[in-house]
Amino acid sequence: MKPGMNDIPITVSGQMLYSYFRPAQGQEVVIYGRIDVSLGESEKVAVGPVDVSYVIDNSGSTTGFINELKQAVVSSLDLLPTGSGLAVTNFNSFATNLVPISPIEKARVIAEQKIGALFSDGGTMMGFGIEAGLQQLASSKNQIKRLIVFTDGATADEDVCRQVIDKAKQQDVVPVIVGLCAKGSDMSYGFNSKFLEELGGEHYHFLEDPEKIKDIFEQEVKGAAATAIQNAKLQIQPVNWVEIQEACQVLPNCMPATNATEIPIGDIQVGQINASLVKLKGKLPADVTEGKAKSFAKVTLIGDIPSSGIIQQQLGSTNLFLRFTNDPVQTDVANARVAELVKITMASKATQAAAQAAASGNSAQAKQELAKAKRLTQSFSSKDAAEALLAGLEDIERDVDSGQAQRAAAKAGQLGRKTVSFDSKKAADALAALE
Amino acid sequence: MKCKCGHKNPQGELFCEACGEELKAETKQETKPKASSVKQAADQLLQAVAPKKNGKKTATLVVHKTDEEFDLHDGETLLVARADSDKCQPDIAIEDTSANPSISSTPVEISANSGDIFVKTESAGGFRVIMFVEPGQEIKVKTGDILQFGNHLVRIE
Numbered sequence: 001m002k003p004g005m006n007d008i009p010i011t012v013s014g015q016m017l018y019s020y021f022r023p024a025q026g027q028e029v030v031i032y033g034r035i036d037v038s039l040g041e042s043e044k045v046a047v048g049p050v051d052v053s054y055v056i057d058n059s060g061s062t063t064g065f066i067n068e069l070k071q072a073v074v075s076s077l078d079l080l081p082t083g084s085g086l087a088v089t090n091f092n093s094f095a096t097n098l099v100p101i102s103p104i105e106k107a108r109v110i111a112e113q114k115i116g117a118l119f120s121d122g123g124t125m126m127g128f129g130i131e132a133g134l135q136q137l138a139s140s141k142n143q144i145k146r147l148i149v150f151t152d153g154a155t156a157d158e159d160v161c162r163q164v165i166d167k168a169k170q171q172d173v174v175p176v177i178v179g180l181c182a183k184g185s186d187m188s189y190g191f192n193s194k195f196l197e198e199l200g201g202e203h204y205h206f207l208e209d210p211e212k213i214k215d216i217f218e219q220e221v222k223g224a225a226a227t228a229i230q231n232a233k234l235q236i237q238p239v240n241w242v243e244i245q246e247a248c249q250v251l252p253n254c255m256p257a258t259n260a261t262e263i264p265i266g267d268i269q270v271g272q273i274n275a276s277l278v279k280l281k282g283k284l285p286a287d288v289t290e291g292k293a294k295s296f297a298k299v300t301l302i303g304d305i306p307s308s309g310i311i312q313q314q315l316g317s318t319n320l321f322l323r324f325t326n327d328p329v330q331t332d333v334a335n336a337r338v339a340e341l342v343k344i345t346m347a348s349k350a351t352q353a354a355a356q357a358a359a360s361g362n363s364a365q366a367k368q369e370l371a372k373a374k375r376l377t378q379s380f381s382s383k384d385a386a387e388a389l390l391a392g393l394e395d396i397e398r399d400v401d402s403g404q405a406q407r408a409a410a411k412a413g414q415l416g417r418k419t420v421s422f423d424s425k426k427a428a429d430a431l432a433a434l435e
Numbered sequence: 436m437k438c439k440c441g442h443k444n445p446q447g448e449l450f451c452e453a454c455g456e457e458l459k460a461e462t463k464q465e466t467k468p469k470a471s472s473v474k475q476a477a478d479q480l481l482q483a484v485a486p487k488k489n490g491k492k493t494a495t496l497v498v499h500k501t502d503e504e505f506d507l508h509d510g511e512t513l514l515v516a517r518a519d520s521d522k523c524q525p526d527i528a529i530e531d532t533s534a535n536p537s538i539s540s541t542p543v544e545i546s547a548n549s550g551d552i553f554v555k556t557e558s559a560g561g562f563r564v565i566m567f568v569e570p571g572q573e574i575k576v577k578t579g580d581i582l583q584f585g586n587h588l589v590r591i592e
Contacts, residue, residue: 022567239455285454290495293457295450319450321457327499328567332585 009040010229012301012316017338020331023288023324030245030281033320034338035299037265037274039228049083050224051101051140055126055133056118057151059092063120064182065210069150070115076217077111080104081225086111087136091129092122101136124153127160130175134168143306145173146224148217149199152180154190165199172230172304174267176203176220181407183208193410194359202253202266202417206410229268229315232303234276236261242282242296250341251275254348254419268303277341280320288324295321340381344419347376347389351396351416358400359409366400366408373416389415493547496527503527507547514542 017032054073062069073088080086086107088099098114099107130149137145147168155161165175177200181191197204205216238244238261248257249265251273263276280296288294300317304310325331354369374393380386392415399408436444442453450457490509497504505527507513518528520540531538541558556562565583568574576582582589 237452239451240453241455287456290497293450295455295457298448298450298452321450321455326567328565328583332583334585 010301010316011036011038011040012234012299012318014299014318014320015335015338016296016320016322017334017342018331019323019333019335020325020327021284021322022326022331023284023290023292025284025286025288028281028283030279031296031322032338032342033278033280033296034335034341035234035263035276035278035318035320037232037234037268037276037301037316039268039270039272041270048081048225049085049142050080050144050146050221050227051085051087051137051142052080052146052148052221052224053087053089053101053133053136053140055129055147055149056088056090056115057092057124057126057129057149057153058090058118058120059122059124059153060120061124061153065152065180065213066118066120068210069213070118072214072217073115074112075214076221077104077108079218079221079225083142084225085140085142087133087140088115089129089133089136090118091125091132092120093125094122095125095128095132097132097136101140124151124155125157126151126155127157127164130161130168131164134164134171134173137168137173138171143172144224144227144230145171146176146220147173148176148178148220150178150180150213151196152182152191154192158192158195161195161199174203174224175200176205178205178207178213178216179410180207180210180213181410182210191406193406193413197413202255204414206414208407208411223267223269226269226271227267228270228307229303229305230266231312232265232268232301232315234263234265235300235302236263236278236297237300238280238282238297239295241285242280244278244297245281246279247276248345249274249276250345250348251419253417254345254352255417257345257349275341277345278320290324290326293321293323295319336381343376343379344385347373347380348416348419350376351393351412354396355409355412355416358396358405358412361405363400363405366405366412367397370397370400370412490547493550494552496545498527498529507545507552509547509549512544512546514544516540516542 013036015034056069056073058066077086084104085101086099086104087101088111089095089097099111130147133147137147168175177196179191179193179196193206207213207216236244236247244259244261246257246259247263249255249263265274265276268274282296297320298317299320301315302312303315304312350369350373354366354373357365357369370393374390377386377389377393396408396412396415399411436446436448436458438444438451438454438456438458440451440454440456442451444452444458448458490511492506493509494507495504496507496513505513513526514523515527515529516523516525517536517538517540518530522540523542525542529538539558539560541556543554543556543562546553554564563581576591578591580591
């Protein structure tokens with residue numbers, strides 16, 4: 001650990017679904033644990049300048065909303081902190097670098113002019129565009145880098161896209177993929193949401209309304225500027241009588257659960273809610289007795305803090321432990337924050353299962369999963385989160401009912417993943433405040 | 436920090452990385468309290484010369500509010516009553532200075548016999564026992580009993 005690491009205001013905390021358990025020696029226990037990671041403001045985790053390379057689709061199909069798209073890019077430039085780098089590339093059948101990477105202070109005026117002059121024309125070769133956009137970031141100076149890609153259609157070079165995105169990730173460039181398929185348009189003509197999600201992962205945004213492009217660009221630029229820790233992961237080290245059954249990040253994104261000892265949590269932004277869930281199983285050892293405590297697992301946060309030159313070091317740790325008592329008053333009380341995270345995870349999984357069923361054309365299964373997600377959602381303690389999620393689920397149900405299976409799949413995939421709070425800051429705050 | 440299981444843990448760990456044992460608690464238990472006053476020293480001396488209990492320890496009674504612990508040995512009876520009881524000298528004296536005390540001055544006797552624990556009282560108010568009912572277990576209850584589910588109580592009337 002580097003000198004002064006203790007000054008970095010990172011908190012890693014663990015809670016079990018039950019804090020107290022009966023000392024039932026030899027009993028098999030399956031229990032959930034919640035791990036929260038939070039980061040306060042500090043000079044040691046300075047946030048600020050970032051390098052952003054925009055890659056904009058201006059193929060013929062963008063005619064109906066090219067103005068909203070141009071306005072969205074220009075508007076998000078206002079959020080780039082001083083010292084940030086900016087590059088802009090457009091693509092249709094070809095890719096053209098409109099603004100080579102340069103400080104925002106110098107690039108701003110020329111970027112506005114070039115973006116303003118763009119018009120819709122030609123085909124969609126996204127691979128060319130993202131390759132050109134990534135090249136701009138190769139020589140950029142800031143540590144936090146974003147490749148923000150917008151597209152509205154199918155591309156003929158999916159494999160090239162995959163290769164370039166892999167390369168970007170190796171270079172610590174975070175790809176942000178914004179896909180638009182306007183409401184009412186036919187998605188079966190090739191808009192491939194699944195492919196775009198594969199490229200963007202937790203930074204993929206599926207949109208139906210062009211007016212929302214601006215919100216997403218702004219959200220991503222703001223998020224990049226607030227990012228202090230990158231490539232973060234939680235290492236779960238169970239004790240010798242415990243095994244991991246499931247582990248995944250849940251907030252801000254519900255990612256697929258695995259039984260691996262590592263949970264990738266990506267970027268950590270100052271003030272952002274970040275929570276993961278683990279399901280642990282173990283047979284209580286013979287020495288558990290009244291009054292004792294036992295750790296089920298040690299959890300360690302590893303990550304990079306580019307502003308301090310820290311690369312893949314331990315940033316904090318905690319234990320997931322239980323205390324043992326025969327007092328039923330204590331053993332029967334479930335922790336509300338952990339219980340809520342379990343419900344969110346189950347609702348997210350059901351929504352993601354609905355997405356898969358819809359994508360494979362199984363509407364009946366999709367509806368069944370959506371109904372399950374709705375039931376779970378109604379039991380949330382956070383009424384704001386429940387309200388936001390229920391509205392989304394009902395919208396997806398309408399798509400399934402009207403035969404828009406692919407659209408339903410794209411929306412359910414996104415809704416099931418973006419758990420922070422289902423796009424509501426108020427809901428996120430409510431979740432964070434639960435005690 | 437070496438755990439009793441033999442695993443060597445990095446400095447500052449609260450739990451053993453290998454077996455999960457609480458390391459801090461272990462250290463605390465090993466530390467003998469220092470006598471900070473003449474009275475404490477005298478108490479320790481009296482304790483050292485006091486006759487040892489013959490029976491095997493059956494249970495430890497823990498007073499929920501104060502965390503005070505009392506060992507109950509086989510063949511022994513402990514009296515629980517209000518601290519200012521005029522009817523007995525309680526072994527477990529519970530302070531209750533409220534205008535309408537809920538703790539009786541008539542003791543509840545808790546005794547151990549061959550590994551079993553028995554409780555009884557002559558107090559007119561009686562007392563309640565909160566029992567843990569195992570999954571699948573059926574017990575008989577009666578009017579006046581209170582069932583506890585988590586933090587919630589249900590009274591049978």
